[in-house]
Amino acid sequence: MIRKDAGTLGDMARNAQFEDLFATPVFSHVLRNVETLNTELRELILERERTTPSMAKSNQGGWQSAPDFFRWSEPPVAAIESFIGHAISIATLRVTAQPELQFGVELYGWAAVNRKGHYNTTHVHPMATWSGVYYVDPGNASEDTPSAVLEFAHPVTASVMTFFPNVLPSARVVKPRAGMLILFPSYLQHSVRMYHGESPRICVPFNAHMAMVGKGHGPTPAS
Numbered sequence: 001m002i003r004k005d006a007g008t009l010g011d012m013a014r015n016a017q018f019e020d021l022f023a024t025p026v027f028s029h030v031l032r033n034v035e036t037l038n039t040e041l042r043e044l045i046l047e048r049e050r051t052t053p054s055m056a057k058s059n060q061g062g063w064q065s066a067p068d069f070f071r072w073s074e075p076p077v078a079a080i081e082s083f084i085g086h087a088i089s090i091a092t093l094r095v096t097a098q099p100e101l102q103f104g105v106e107l108y109g110w111a112a113v114n115r116k117g118h119y120n121t122t123h124v125h126p127m128a129t130w131s132g133v134y135y136v137d138p139g140n141a142s143e144d145t146p147s148a149v150l151e152f153a154h155p156v157t158a159s160v161m162t163f164f165p166n167v168l169p170s171a172r173v174v175k176p177r178a179g180m181l182i183l184f185p186s187y188l189q190h191s192v193r194m195y196h197g198e199s200p201r202i203c204v205p206f207n208a209h210m211a212m213v214g215k216g217h218g219p220t221p222a223s
């Protein structure tokens with residue numbers, strides 16, 4: 001018979017190894033002092049919406065530009081591209097914890113305008129590394145409804161069925177704010193719930209394709 005003395009059990013409770021393996025990194029920051037920039041971007045994007053047909057992607061209703069946003073020549077576009085570039089550097093360093101690694105980054109994005117009743121179906125962004133969104137104007141939906149929130153689905157579908165369902169979260173929602181910049185791994189499934197506000201909801205989704213320059217390392221060995 002195996003003895004279970006208090007010391008052994010206490011030692012396990014205090015010292016057992018526990019790690020959150022394969023966590024999903026999501027970067028979120030609300031930029032300061034971008035009110036003027038957002039006003040300029042808002043006018044610029046709404047003008048493009050008036051003069052350019054929409055692309056069809058995951059949007060159900062609404063307008064999306066071609067994925068050439070960062071090639072637009074207007075100065076506010078370069079400002080946002082710079083902010084996003086810094087965010088990608090910060091997030092990549094946080095994830096890899098290897099400051100010496102060098103990455104080439106190919107960034108492309110598109111402007112998006114949603115109005116009442118529009119939403120985005122669940123999707124991923126294939127072949128990118130980081131995906132993200134910059135919120136120019138979150139619109140004016142009521143605080144009471146979960147309108148136009150960005151919803152991330154649990155990346156391991158089976159866990160939702162079998163691993164503490166209804167106890168552990170199966171999704172995470174992010175409520176957009178003006179000046180908010182979000183980054184997430186491109187494999188992470190997400191959607192945008194239907195927008196119920198009256199004023200246009202404007203954002204700039206984007207993808208960053210990253211290729212490492214130089215050598216990294218393979219899997220971390222089990223201990």
Ligand SMILES: [Fe+2]
Nearest residue numbers: 123125190205
């Ligand atoms: Fe998306």
